[in-house]
Amino acid sequence: MKLYTHCSGCGDEITIKSSATDRRKLKLEHGDQIQVNCHHCGKKEKQHLNKIYAEINSLHLFIACAASVILSIVIWLAFGVIGTLLILIPLSLWLYQLNATRNFNKYFI
Ligand SMILES: [Zn+2]
Structure with a gap:
């Protein structure tokens, strides 16, 4: 399973490295927000866990x-x-x- 979100600056997909299988476990690892860094535009931001999505790897x-x-x-x-x-x-x-x-x-x- 691959976790991802989208950069609010450029809209590029940001992959999140985590072994969490649901949002509860992701919350235990990172809290309500997770720090992400866009490799396309370099923007660093915090994304709420509800903006993190999963797809088949x-x-x-x-x-x-x-x-x-x-x-x-x-x-x-x-x-x-x-x-x-x-x-x-x-x-x-x-x-x-x-x-x-x-x-x-x-x-x-
Ligand atoms: Zn970006």
């Missing part, structure tokens, strides 16, 4: 898909059709991220 999904395809081929060659079950790994990761993203964006402080 497509890089993690791509890595999981690529790894499962490679592992599926190797295991399929060695053990047969059972190797195709590894395709469930990126599917379960996608479902997990979809649920986490939905829960994050649904709960406001």
Whole structure:
């Protein structure tokens, strides 16, 4: 899951590095506001947690898909059709991220 907000100066997307899975945990880490720094225009500002949004991290999904395809081929060659079950790994990761993203964006402080 990727957390982001938008710069009030230039509107560029600012990625927030945190392992928080919902706004309550983000509030425990940072309080009601989080200090962000726009890499596009250099503006430093505090954003309220309700202006932080979550989306599925497509890089993690791509890595999981690529790894499962490679592992599926190797295991399929060695053990047969059972190797195709590894395709469930990126599917379960996608479902997990979809649920986490939905829960994050649904709960406001
Ligand atoms: Zn900016």
